Amino acid sequence: MDISIIGSGYVGLCTAVGFASLGHKVICVDVEKEKVDKINHGVPTIYEDGLEARLKAAVEAKQITATTDTDYAVKNSEISFIAVGTPSKDDGSIDLTYVKKVSRELGKALRNKDGYHVIAVKSTVVPGTTDDIVIPELERHSGKKAGEFGVCMVPEFLREGKALHDFLNPDRIVIGELDKKSGDIAEKIHEKLKTPILRKNIKTAEMIKYASNTFLAAKISLINEIGNICKKLGIDVYDVAEAVGYDRRIGKLFLEAGIGFGGSCFRKDISALLKKADQLGCEPKLIKAMLDTNKGQPLKIIELLEKKTNVKGKKIAVLGLSFKAGTDDVRDSPAAVIIKELTDKGAFISAYDPNAVENMRKRFPGITYADIGECLDNADACLILTDWDEFRQLEDRDFDKMRNRIILEGRRVLGRNKVRGFEGVAW
Ligand code: UDX
Ligand code: UDX
Numbered sequence: 001m002d003i004s005i006i007g008s009g010y011v012g013l014c015t016a017v018g019f020a021s022l023g024h025k026v027i028c029v030d031v032e033k034e035k036v037d038k039i040n041h042g043v044p045t046i047y048e049d050g051l052e053a054r055l056k057a058a059v060e061a062k063q064i065t066a067t068t069d070t071d072y073a074v075k076n077s078e079i080s081f082i083a084v085g086t087p088s089k090d091d092g093s094i095d096l097t098y099v100k101k102v103s104r105e106l107g108k109a110l111r112n113k114d115g116y117h118v119i120a121v122k123s124t125v126v127p128g129t130t131d132d133i134v135i136p137e138l139e140r141h142s143g144k145k146a147g148e149f150g151v152c153m154v155p156e157f158l159r160e161g162k163a164l165h166d167f168l169n170p171d172r173i174v175i176g177e178l179d180k181k182s183g184d185i186a187e188k189i190h191e192k193l194k195t196p197i198l199r200k201n202i203k204t205a206e207m208i209k210y211a212s213n214t215f216l217a218a219k220i221s222l223i224n225e226i227g228n229i230c231k232k233l234g235i236d237v238y239d240v241a242e243a244v245g246y247d248r249r250i251g252k253l254f255l256e257a258g259i260g261f262g263g264s265c266f267r268k269d270i271s272a273l274l275k276k277a278d279q280l281g282c283e284p285k286l287i288k289a290m291l292d293t294n295k296g297q298p299l300k301i302i303e304l305l306e307k308k309t310n311v312k313g314k315k316i317a318v319l320g321l322s323f324k325a326g327t328d329d330v331r332d333s334p335a336a337v338i339i340k341e342l343t344d345k346g347a348f349i350s351a352y353d354p355n356a357v358e359n360m361r362k363r364f365p366g367i368t369y370a371d372i373g374e375c376l377d378n379a380d381a382c383l384i385l386t387d388w389d390e391f392r393q394l395e396d397r398d399f400d401k402m403r404n405r406i407i408l409e410g411r412r413v414l415g416r417n418k419v420r421g422f423e424g425v426a427w
Contacts, residue, residue: 007084008039025063026063040065075109086123122156127207157172170195217261223255224260236416237427241257319351322359323335328355339360350367351375409423
């Protein structure tokens, strides 16, 4: 089938390459001409495992093309996904500016198209958004009634760093549908994926995405709180988590304690849900507490560091800048909170990351970026903040050039007994 995707960011581009891998033809749309040109040359705009080769192959096979022209994209496809960002406003509520703008553009494009077309919301939006904002915009600008065109909400569950794998091996696909005709088309484009397809109404699909992210983030905050207690007691929380995870009701995944969750989704989405709950007169105390716990978690590594040394005027090596391994994304990265706090306290940061240096440089142009050896050379302390495999390879002797052997981990990377002078934030 012919698919168009409006917004070629992390989600839009990975989804495009995923659909191309299933044999569909995809038109990527983005307002940024530079991104469009790159995609047309088969060059990804983001780092994601396996993306480059697949994108190149799909562009060469003419399965993926990119344009800035929404009208063209709608005319030449049967279904259009909205995959633009939904950032947080200052008060934590969801900023729907881009979703609204794109809905307006899609409405105008629908006016110029005769055949049936489905609009599918992929961006994470608070329950009610598609019904209350997207559909009215589409109707107003197309001059047509929803039903004459199709509407779906198909949330994404892609982890950055594993996005293509997750696209091709999903645990489930959720389709929120306006009507059967819309849902059938959304289901058809996924038919090659052997996975349960759950068809619900639109609002329910929107909520499923928030509920999933909330559960995942809750697991992390809970194990972090347990880890903080373990730390005081001299217990390794990873031993606790291993045993707890054998209980199938709990499960083994997402029990890695450390400096807390980051990334473009968890904090943003949970804040948006809390704001929505607030408007509805609900008071989800537990969900609010999860965010509070997470906010404090990156600072734990600084507390630990300051027990060992005064940081003012010291050289601190920071290894790992992205919010997790496998991505160049620094949105909500705990490393940014830690760097800001340490520079405010007068420390000198020497930072390294395999992929995220350029993105972090935009945030912190004034710190030093160097390779691992230079970062560690004469350093007063080393903080390992991302679980890149490269850091797991580090040996005791790699730290010999440090002035002081203070090595603290925000993620479980080195493990116990591998390196002298090593300690974890929550274990
Ligand atoms: C996505 C989802 O859309 C978001 O709701 C979800 O919670 C996380 O994942 P993401 O792909 O990470 O967001 O966002 P980003 O990388 O910022 O990409 C958005 C793209 O849309 C950008 O390339 C931007 O240029 C483009 N865009 C934005 C448009 O093409 N038109 C616009 O009007 C606005
Ligand atoms: C998340 C969801 O997993 C995905 O389904 C959704 O569509 C988008 O948001 P992502 O943000 O890419 O994906 O990363 P994820 O792997 O979920 O990790 C989020 C954060 O939690 C990272 O900072 C990670 O380091 C942290 N984390 C994860 C922990 O601190 N401990 C864990 O046990 C697992």
